[in-house]
Amino acid sequence: MIEKIAIAETLDSITLRQAVKDTLKNYFTNIGGEQPVDFYSILLEEIERPLLEVLINHTHYNQVRMAHILGISRGTLRKKLKQYGMLD
Structure with missing residues (x-):
């Protein structure tokens, strides 16, 4: 049971990390050459x-x-x- 929870937390973390990464990439692509x-x-x-x-x-x-x-x-x-x- 503990193993399943740890795996689920790891998957959620990876998913969250990837979502943040994708969003940041999209943001910087959309602003073009601007420097925030x-x-x-x-x-x-x-x-x-x-x-x-x-x-x-x-x-x-x-x-x-x-x-x-x-x-x-x-x-x-x-x-x-x-x-x-x-x-x-």
Whole structure:
């Protein structure tokens, strides 16, 4: 059973990694020769916001569980929620 879970997690990780890679390739192809500015911050926001939205639904806004899932402190989580206007 544990082996099956590990294999499923590995497959999900590979699928997610490939989806991110494909999306990034597509993005850079579409912008042509343009050089994005502060791309890392843009990328973080594009990933963090939907991730937090999904976790809010998954945990029923339980910040302790959300922080645990993300592997960050509750304080850091609250900072991110505030940053995106998601703090109750």
